[in-house]
Amino acid sequence: MPGGGSPSGGDLDRIEALARELLAAGQGNGAGAAVAGELLERVARLRERWREQAQILDRINESIITLDLDGYITGWNHGAERLFGYAAAEVIGRHILFLYADPEDDDASFQDVFLEHGGREMEVRRRRKSGEIFWASLQLSLVRDVEGDPTGVIGYLSDITERIASQEALRLHARIFEHSDEGILITDAEERIVSVNRAFSRITGYTAEEATGQTPRLLRSGQHGPSFYEEVWRRIEVEGRWQGEIQDQRKDGEIYPTWVSISAVRNVEGMITHYFSIFSDITERKRAEERIHYLAYYDALTELPNRALFFKLVDQALIEARRNRQHGALLFIDLNRFKPINDTLGHSVGDRLLQQIGQRLRETLRTEDVVARLGGDEFVVALFDIARRDHAGIVAQKLLAALDPVFVIDNHELTVGAAIGISVYPQDGFDTETLLRLADIAMYRAKQTDEDGYAFYSHEMNQRALDRLKIENGLRHAIARNELLLHYQPKVDIASGRIVGAEALVRWRHPERGMVAPGDFVPVAEETGLIVQVSAWVLEAAVRQARAWQQAGLAPIKMAINLSARDFSSALPERVDRVLLAHGLAPEWLELEITESMLMHSTERVIDMMDDLAQRGVTLSLDDFGTGYSSLSYLKRFPINTLKIDRSFVVNIPGDVSDCAIAGAIASMAKQLGHKVIAEGVETVQQLSFLKRLGCDEFQGYLFSPPVAAEEFAAMLRQDQRLAPQVLA
Ligand code: C2E
Ligand code: MG
Ligand code: MG
Numbered sequence: 001m002p003g004g005g006s007p008s009g010g011d012l013d014r015i016e017a018l019a020r021e022l023l024a025a026g027q028g029n030g031a032g033a034a035v036a037g038e039l040l041e042r043v044a045r046l047r048e049r050w051r052e053q054a055q056i057l058d059r060i061n062e063s064i065i066t067l068d069l070d071g072y073i074t075g076w077n078h079g080a081e082r083l084f085g086y087a088a089a090e091v092i093g094r095h096i097l098f099l100y101a102d103p104e105d106d107d108a109s110f111q112d113v114f115l116e117h118g119g120r121e122m123e124v125r126r127r128r129k130s131g132e133i134f135w136a137s138l139q140l141s142l143v144r145d146v147e148g149d150p151t152g153v154i155g156y157l158s159d160i161t162e163r164i165a166s167q168e169a170l171r172l173h174a175r176i177f178e179h180s181d182e183g184i185l186i187t188d189a190e191e192r193i194v195s196v197n198r199a200f201s202r203i204t205g206y207t208a209e210e211a212t213g214q215t216p217r218l219l220r221s222g223q224h225g226p227s228f229y230e231e232v233w234r235r236i237e238v239e240g241r242w243q244g245e246i247q248d249q250r251k252d253g254e255i256y257p258t259w260v261s262i263s264a265v266r267n268v269e270g271m272i273t274h275y276f277s278i279f280s281d282i283t284e285r286k287r288a289e290e291r292i293h294y295l296a297y298y299d300a301l302t303e304l305p306n307r308a309l310f311f312k313l314v315d316q317a318l319i320e321a322r323r324n325r326q327h328g329a330l331l332f333i334d335l336n337r338f339k340p341i342n343d344t345l346g347h348s349v350g351d352r353l354l355q356q357i358g359q360r361l362r363e364t365l366r367t368e369d370v371v372a373r374l375g376g377d378e379f380v381v382a383l384f385d386i387a388r389r390d391h392a393g394i395v396a397q398k399l400l401a402a403l404d405p406v407f408v409i410d411n412h413e414l415t416v417g418a419a420i421g422i423s424v425y426p427q428d429g430f431d432t433e434t435l436l437r438l439a440d441i442a443m444y445r446a447k448q449t450d451e452d453g454y455a456f457y458s459h460e461m462n463q464r465a466l467d468r469l470k471i472e473n474g475l476r477h478a479i480a481r482n483e484l485l486l487h488y489q490p491k492v493d494i495a496s497g498r499i500v501g502a503e504a505l506v507r508w509r510h511p512e513r514g515m516v517a518p519g520d521f522v523p524v525a526e527e528t529g530l531i532v533q534v535s536a537w538v539l540e541a542a543v544r545q546a547r548a549w550q551q552a553g554l555a556p557i558k559m560a561i562n563l564s565a566r567d568f569s570s571a572l573p574e575r576v577d578r579v580l581l582a583h584g585l586a587p588e589w590l591e592l593e594i595t596e597s598m599l600m601h602s603t604e605r606v607i608d609m610m611d612d613l614a615q616r617g618v619t620l621s622l623d624d625f626g627t628g629y630s631s632l633s634y635l636k637r638f639p640i641n642t643l644k645i646d647r648s649f650v651v652n653i654p655g656d657v658s659d660c661a662i663a664g665a666i667a668s669m670a671k672q673l674g675h676k677v678i679a680e681g682v683e684t685v686q687q688l689s690f691l692k693r694l695g696c697d698e699f700q701g702y703l704f705s706p707p708v709a710a711e712e713f714a715a716m717l718r719q720d721q722r723l724a725p726q727v728l729a
Contacts, residue, residue, distance in 0.1 A: 205251030647681025
């Protein structure tokens with residue numbers, strides 16, 4: 001055997017030595033010498049064969065180890081050397097057991113295994129010189145002598161660690177596949193399901209037999225459009241993988257959310273061979289998340305947002321308000337008389353009272369407003385869609401009014417009130433923290449002046465609120481006390497220079513403040529709804545005046561009145577008709593001025609109403625044209641007679657190039673649509689001559705006359721006052 005020391009090798013040595021002795025002793029003895037010579041020749045041939053065999057064994061990759069019957073190593077080829085890391089010299093003569101990985105495989109078992117299973121292949125664990133343990137396939141066979149008695153053992157070993165590992169891995173993968181909590185679905189390249197696991201069946205309700213051969217469309221819920229799935233497939237195509245949330249449908253019809261990861265499997269050529277999708281039912285998780293979110297962001301008692309959510313929402317709203325240059329306001333609400341109720345009637349009553357209060361506050365506000373409970377008896381409201389800062393005061397009033405009616409809890413009739421402090425964005429502060437602090441300060445001030453009431457943080461806003469309140473209160477009586485009156489501004493025909501119309505402009509002769517301009521009270525009247533009465537009064541007064549002038553024999557002129565958005569209701573045509581009839585004025589002498597903003601939300605209803613008015617012979621004109629969101633398409637739709645170029649464009653004519661261009665564009669557009677054009681606020685000859693060149697038909701403005709009282713206007717008419725011809729000469 002390789003490495004020497006084999007018993008056969010030792011025998012040969014002895015035979016060779018004997019033969020040489022025989023040769024030496026039998027000098028001249030022909031027969032003995034011949035035998036000795038032959039022996040030596042044989043020994044040499046045997047040695048040659050041994051050498052050849054040893055070489056062959058060494059070249060064999062497998063390791064071959066020979067042992068005697070007691071298990072002591074007698075032979076060790078190169079393969080064994082490579083496999084175990086020991087050189088032959090290190091192992092020959094040692095007992096085979098030291099190569100075992102598991103010490104409990106003792107000597108006895110070696111013999112047993114061998115004797116019982118001689119020749120059988122086994123998988124065993126062995127230890128290398130490095131200490132590393134590996135799996136080997138071992139085959140043992142007996143070496144027998146000529147009589148057939150066993151003389152030793154040959155062991156063939158090969159390293160099967162990798163084979164075992166890949167088998168192990170396959171087994172492991174199969175186990176994972178089957179026992180995974182997540183549903184797994186594998187399709188072929190044509191999207192036909194080839195394999196599903198147990199969790200798949202548990203989640204979807206389909207057995208493996210039912211699913212196999214189908215496509216994953218089986219699970220679709222109809223909650224996602226085709227474009228959703230197209231996008232999913234596109235991503236898998238490009239990136240090899242998609243993951244996200246999908247609403248699927250179980251066999252029993254229930255729709256549930258799943259978290260899905262879909263991947264494509266490609267072969268070495270890069271062709272897709274399979275798709276696999278791993279998914280989990282996230283219904284519970286979502287529920288838990290919602291619950292956690294709810295607990296973190298909502299007040300459990302009133303179900304209103306809590307402080308944390310309030311800050312989040314307001315921070316967000318402030319970002320948008322900054323971008324859109326909007327106003328906003330925070331209202332800090334502190335209840336009055338809550339503490340004694342809570343202390344005397346108990347917390348259960350107190351809790352229910354807070355719930356009802358929260359409800360009333362919520363119901364009073366619009367959906368886009370935020371109302372939150374900060375804790376205790378403190379609530380806070382955020383408003384971000386107010387057109388004007390003062391509107392926060394109106395909302396505060398509404399909230400106070402909502403708390404007015406008694407609360408009934410367990411037969412107790414309870415009244416609470418509140419003090420409300422208001423801070424305004426961006427005037428008072430830019431961030432939630434500051435605005436809340438200032439609203440809190442304002443609330444304390446409100447409490448000091450008047451137990452139930454509201455106050456702005458800024459002094460100026462308080463003053464405005466106070467003014468507003470005065471105007472509102474005064475205006476309620478103004479009509480009854482006959483404090484309203486009309487002034488009239490002539491509308492002048494540019495070509496003839498003659499007065500062809502009048503615009504009635506309302507004035508309020510306030511008992512303390514003197515004459516109040518409409519800019520100071522019309523907005524308040526619009527907000528409070530009082531405008532409807534004001535307009536009714538104006539319509540009546542203007543029509544009566546126009547008729548009176550006609551009856552007095554003055555040249556007939558068209559009387560224009562201004563309308564507000566609130567007047568623009570379906571009752572308007574009837575109302576106008578009634579007034580005209582009552583005073584005997586023909587409809588062609590009445591003109592209604594409306595603004596673009598009133599047409600912004602143009603519905604079929606609005607168009608119908610305008611058509612109705614036009615058919616009755618009333619003229620409609622579009623006031624302040626150019627200041628709103630004018631669009632040609634709506635202009636075409638409305639039966640409008642006249643466009644009034646807003647004063648803001650006239651004021652800088654002819655100096656400002658772009659204003660000139662705008663005025664020019666409005667004029668030519670109006671002409672094309674067959675409308676008349678009138679310019680407002682004309683103060684200079686230069687303005688007028690420019691407007692004339694543009695083709696304006698009429699003008700209004702201080703150049704001819706400011707709005708004047710009825711008698712003065714009548715005097716102008718009577719004298720047939722005209723624009724001096726030299727003005728435009
Ligand atoms: P408006 O309808 O555009 O009325 C024209 C305004 O411009 C009037 O202001 C008028 O006095 C002013 N004005 C006229 N010519 C000149 C000028 O040459 N230079 C300058 N600087 N101003 C001139 P007023 O009377 O203060 O009315 C303001 C606005 O109030 C009106 O604008 C109208 O929108 C509204 N208004 C007036 N009366 C009524 C009414 O009876 N009902 C409604 N709903 N609104 C009214
Ligand atoms: Mg007007
Ligand atoms: Mg105007």
